Amino acid sequence: MIEALSYDFVQNALIAGVLVSISIGIIGALVVVNRMVFLAGGIAHSSYGGIGLAIYFGIPMALSTSLFAVASALLISWLSIYHKNRIDSFIGLIWAVGMAIGIVLVDLSPGYHGDLMSYLFGSIMAVSHSDIWIMTILLITILLFVHIFYREILAISYDSEYASLRGIKSHLFYTLILVLSALSVVVAIKVVGLILVIAMMTIPTFIAEKLSKSLYMMMILSALFAFVFTMLGLILSYIFDLTSGATIILTSAFGMGVYGVISYIKSRI
Amino acid sequence: MSSKVIEINNVNFSYGKQKALLNITFDVKEHQFTAVIGPNGGGKSTLVKLMLGLLEPNSGSVKILNMQPKNAREFVGYVPQYIDVNLDFPITVLDVVMMGNKKEHLKESISIFKRLFPIKYSDIEIKCAYSTLQKVGMQDYIDRKIGDLSGGQRQRVMIARALCSHPKLLILDEPTSNIDPQGQKEIFELLKELNRDLTIFVVSHDLAVVSEYAQKIIYINREAFVHDLGNDTLGATSKSNGHFCQVEMMQMLKGLKR
Ligand SMILES: Nc1ncnc2c1ncn2[C@@H]1O[C@H](COP(=O)(O)OP(=O)(O)OP(=O)(O)O)[C@@H](O)[C@H]1O
Ligand SMILES: [Mg+2]
Numbered sequence: 001m002i003e004a005l006s007y008d009f010v011q012n013a014l015i016a017g018v019l020v021s022i023s024i025g026i027i028g029a030l031v032v033v034n035r036m037v038f039l040a041g042g043i044a045h046s047s048y049g050g051i052g053l054a055i056y057f058g059i060p061m062a063l064s065t066s067l068f069a070v071a072s073a074l075l076i077s078w079l080s081i082y083h084k085n086r087i088d089s090f091i092g093l094i095w096a097v098g099m100a101i102g103i104v105l106v107d108l109s110p111g112y113h114g115d116l117m118s119y120l121f122g123s124i125m126a127v128s129h130s131d132i133w134i135m136t137i138l139l140i141t142i143l144l145f146v147h148i149f150y151r152e153i154l155a156i157s158y159d160s161e162y163a164s165l166r167g168i169k170s171h172l173f174y175t176l177i178l179v180l181s182a183l184s185v186v187v188a189i190k191v192v193g194l195i196l197v198i199a200m201m202t203i204p205t206f207i208a209e210k211l212s213k214s215l216y217m218m219m220i221l222s223a224l225f226a227f228v229f230t231m232l233g234l235i236l237s238y239i240f241d242l243t244s245g246a247t248i249i250l251t252s253a254f255g256m257g258v259y260g261v262i263s264y265i266k267s268r269i
Numbered sequence: 270m271s272s273k274v275i276e277i278n279n280v281n282f283s284y285g286k287q288k289a290l291l292n293i294t295f296d297v298k299e300h301q302f303t304a305v306i307g308p309n310g311g312g313k314s315t316l317v318k319l320m321l322g323l324l325e326p327n328s329g330s331v332k333i334l335n336m337q338p339k340n341a342r343e344f345v346g347y348v349p350q351y352i353d354v355n356l357d358f359p360i361t362v363l364d365v366v367m368m369g370n371k372k373e374h375l376k377e378s379i380s381i382f383k384r385l386f387p388i389k390y391s392d393i394e395i396k397c398a399y400s401t402l403q404k405v406g407m408q409d410y411i412d413r414k415i416g417d418l419s420g421g422q423r424q425r426v427m428i429a430r431a432l433c434s435h436p437k438l439l440i441l442d443e444p445t446s447n448i449d450p451q452g453q454k455e456i457f458e459l460l461k462e463l464n465r466d467l468t469i470f471v472v473s474h475d476l477a478v479v480s481e482y483a484q485k486i487i488y489i490n491r492e493a494f495v496h497d498l499g500n501d502t503l504g505a506t507s508k509s510n511g512h513f514c515q516v517e518m519m520q521m522l523k524g525l526k527r
Pocket of ligand 1: 313
């Protein structure tokens with residue numbers, strides 16, 4: 001185990017795990033309190049279209065998936081402001097169409113694409129130095145955003161109509177949260193894959209919400225739980241030679257189960 | 270001298286083709302305790318949203334404190350009808366009350382440096398929140414999570430949030446809809462007390478309660494029937510203001526009064 005740490009790719013995997021789990025923990029808290037989980041799910045899956053684009057046109061994956069995810073975030077944000085009542089149907093549409101575009105583009109691309117599974121379930125051992133840079137910049141952006149605009153974010157998350165009356169640009173902040181979650185989803189695809197990213201966003205957040213008295217504390221706890229589950233998952237996946245993304249999610253689910261049992265016992269005493 | 274706080278003139282409003290308000294005209298003087306009653310879907314919340322500038326009338330004019338509603342917002346406190354709140358939302362009473370804080374106040378207290386420590390409120394802010402909570406009797410709950418309070422207590426906090434910016438007009442949309450009769454009476458007693466300093470405009474379902482407190486009652490069912498009691502309340506007199514549809518008003522009162 002210890003000697004494994006001397007490998008470059010293992011170090012990168014651990015650093016990526018730290019950066020991504022903290023980003024996803026913080027953004028996950030905002031996604032959950034704003035009831036955007038389904039929206040984030042739509043963005044995550046539609047970004048498969050970006051993977052198709054990258055393979056078909058031979059452009060960098062990070063660029064194409066980011067562009068695709070941000071475009072769906074903007075579209076979803078616009079739709080949820082102007083067609084609030086039908087937003088579920090639109091997200092279902094974006095979700096499926098994004099994936100369909102990806103699949104068709106991959107079909108049309110010549111050659112073998114054996115590593116597609118790694119986008120669905122993560123490929124943390126393949127994290128590169130440039131990926132680490134992207135993850136670091138994203139985390140710093142998220143940290144600055146939630147600190148500088150904490151009060152605005154709190155106000156629109158709790159009661160957006162009232163926040164608008166007090167002069168806060170609700171639509172703008174709503175859109176920014178969606179865009180940041182789109183980017184977080186894209187970087188998390190490396191770690192857990194796009195199928196599992198929503199679980200990584202919601203499981204630590206679920207426990208954190210129950211234990212917190214403020215949104216700030218919820219973001220901290222959710223980042224902390226995401227970090228712990230990710231590290232445990234990575235270690236277990238290394239020891240037992242398992243798919244890292246799936247192991248991280250199962251570790252998180254186990255953590256949630258433990259939390260459930262503890263709080264049940266506490267409520268009975 | 271009593272100036273007009275609310276002036277609604279010939280207002281029509283429809284959602285798409287569905288007419289929600291027809292030719293509404295009334296005004297409210299300073300410190301006049303005004304109540305709006307009417308059936309579900311009668312247009313009460315729509316009227317409130319027009320007064321807040323969240324909706325624009327199709328025709329006619331809405332003036333609040335002689336201003337366009339949007340410009341008057343900082344002088345208006347608002348308690349929404351029902352906030353679709355998640356009771357698990359991690360937020361304290363203090364956080365909620367601070368949301369109603371004056372904008373200038375917010376700017377002054379938040380320099381870019383302070384913004385990096387967003388959970389710390391300044392002493393001025395805490396003092397302001399505390400004294401506002403005192404007005405509604407909730408000062409001891411300042412650090413509690415809002416989801417742990419009872420419906421009536423939460424409604425008091427919402428009123429405190431609306432009072433935080435020291436408004437001249439307080440608009441409440443069915444503040445007692447989820448509250449038992451005792452709690453309802455307490456909230457209206459509180460409003461009566463607040464009425465000494467500001468104008469109260471309250472939407473309610475319950476004529477029996479409202480008639481005890483309001484000096485002006487507006488019945489809205491797409492159209493409006495106004496019952497102005499001057500400085501009295503319905504409890505004190507049954508004198509009706511002749512030129513509004515007196516017959517309808519009396520029928521309505523008979524129909525609704527227990
Ligand atoms: N956003 C909306 N879009 C379309 N129609 C609406 C909308 N909001 C309200 N309406 C319609 O306008 C009418 C007035 O609604 P409003 O909410 O103002 O009634 P209300 O008097 O507040 O009712 P309640 O007592 O149930 O709160 C209703 O017929 C309602 O169906
Ligand atoms: Mg209403």
